[in-house]
Amino acid sequence: MKWISCVLFIIVAVCLPLSATVDSLSTSEPTSQADINNADYYYNKGLDYFAAGNQGYANLYFLKALNLNSSHKYARVNLDLAVRMSPDSKLYPEHLFLVRLMFQVLDILSVNRLAVLSLLLLLLTALSLAWLLFYDPDKERALPLLFFVLLLLLCIGSFTSLGIKSHKQRHNPLAVLIAGNTQLLPLSETESKPLADIHAGLILNFIETKGEYSVVRLPNGQMGRILSSEIVKVKL
């Protein structure tokens, strides 16, 4: 009876703060009434914008889809194609094969997949721990120990990745240039000579807001400022 009451107490103690967190997140990030927070929905919306010739919003919605589900293959392929066809395609760095492979693997592991994988690894780690602890003391314990250590490392890595990806999902720093053709201005307000001509659809890294300008970083690493009204962040 005591055990049952203990388990119930733990469940209640854990559930209450977590449900409170979920509620507070949903109220602090109101979504547009027209938008549904669904990767496929965002993907389809991106396609509609692309068909209408609106490169900026097309890329934005593909990125929104990928923010929810980084393994959304269609959104990734369409975004890659849109980027390749854009006039700013040369601003995007060409990655080496192994780097591309790493990104691809990270993309496959979306936040939810990572969550399930982490849970599975935790369960396997627990079972391997049981195997190790109740292993015949007269026998060599190297094999269960190896299993346990490997699974534990994988489990820790998986939970760490889950934490990082979840944080990035909630605080996605990417933004998309929606204005047609514009110029990247230098960070110093006394200088007015533009640094580069950039076009709608360019994916930027948002750094901070300074007055009516936003400090952004281009895909090639160049930093500058741009009117805040000309960009839209992936995660509002």
Place this chain on the structure above:
Amino acid sequence: MKKALLCLFFLPILLGAIRVDVSVNKYVISSNDQLTLTLKISDSSRVNVSEPAAPAVNLLSFRNMTSSSASSVSWQVGGRVSEFSHTYNYIYFPQKTGQTTIPAITVTVNNREYKTRPIDITIIAATNPNSNQSQSSPAFPNSDPYGFSIPDYWGEDNPSQGNTFLTALPETQYVYSGFPAVVSYYLYTDEMVRSFNLEEENDFEGYGKSTYEQPTMLNYEDVRFNGKNYKRALIKRLAIMPNREGALQAPQMQGIARLYNFGYLNKNLQSKGGAITVRPLPRANVPAGFNGAVGNFKVSHSISKTELALGEALTFTLKIQGRGNYNRFSAPAFASGKGFQVSSPVVMDNINAGIEGTRTYFYTLIPQSKGQLKLPDLPFSWFDNDNGGYRIYAKTDQTIEVKSANVLSYLNRIWEPQTPRAMHPKINKAKYPAYVAYAGQAWYWVVVILILAFCAGISIRAYELRLKRKSPELFAKKQAGRILQKYMKQATSAAQNLSPEFYPLAEKALFDYLTAKYKLGNSLSTDEKISMLREHNIPLELVEEMQSFLQQCLTARFMPEADRTINLQEDLGLLQNIIIGFSRIKNHNQGA
């Protein structure tokens, strides 16, 4: 003093006034040298200058003129100072030795006339006549494109009676409705036309237009026109897209030709010609799926692969090359074929003026089932302007082999980052459920905590087993402590409080413990219980010790209350020893 102050007061105004300066590179030149006359007009604000004509100078032959404009901003004590200037350089070659004067030049700046000062020049004989003008580099790469000689005299009337005109020449007189007609505008001349400024294009009804070609300089070619020899240069080439049938008039060009004839002479020109007749498309034999494409096209297609796994995509590329009305027809659509999901195509144009070049459509096809699938039809038909008939693009039947999906098909983007070259199609769903992050759900963390609790439980259990194996004494003590905690709590508490209730509580606790451990029936008497315990191979000393303790409890029941508490602590110690003794014994029911 007052004048000086007045001067100081007006100094900024004087400084800000329009300045017209004239200068020469040399006042004394040799007959094989060249003279550069520089005219500079400057002001603190932008000036509107009419280009001054080169002055006619006796003994000097005008060769060339260049002009430039500049602006600068500098910071001085009084603040920002801007300067805008126009500079004209006139180059002259000496004709004879002697004294001459460059006359005053009249310049119109901001609708006001300014005059420069005359400059005296002395021309002396060259020391090395063979090097005559060899060092000069005229501003025009070919200052004499006709091979005509430059006249070496000034002041006479224009001796030229030449002919210069602008004409519009359509490539073909007749086109079918929708087919773009190309009209070339040529400047014909038998004079020295140095430049041509296109001023205006007058449009007429019934067409759309775009610039097909516009040279940046006059490239002359020799032609014969109406029995006369001319030089002609292309001014502009327009693509005319008729949007009605019948007679059309191509746009009329207007411009100014700058003729050289002992100075420059401007001549206004207006193009003539440019009539086009637009024929209607035949109404007979119009193929199904004709969507208005008119042109002289070559159509071809290719597919990225003929074998693929389920889940992979293939790219179908349709290429249309040639001249035609690319802006008037849309992408052909695949017939609703079985087995493939087809995307809307991505269009890549490499088309000049919207009429000539290559248009490529990229379609992404995703197979929906395994097996040998036939590509659906892609009907495309157009009207061929040259043949005067409709044509249909016939795609050969192509079969695609679709295999089962595999894990590697997921990683296709790594091996082939540049493919496919078309957008994937929409994902049609009846409902779009809102995204739920599992890691933000309560159930997820409950499962995590349960697994962690399981880990903690098995760790404790494993520790106990290890302790029992490695140090049985310590384990027995701990076990006894637990048992005492569990069964003897009340009895221990009574002993510590010197309560006479200790003995009944201790007796009850001892039997509870033994009943739980050896499954003794509650209905048995004390003697029966003891005899049953003997059957469990319990050491005799322990049984006797227990019997002695039970006897002590029985005795204590009938003792006066004050006497009962005398040996309480001793009896508690005895009880603990009994429990420790029992806890060391393995229970038969629990196995070995």
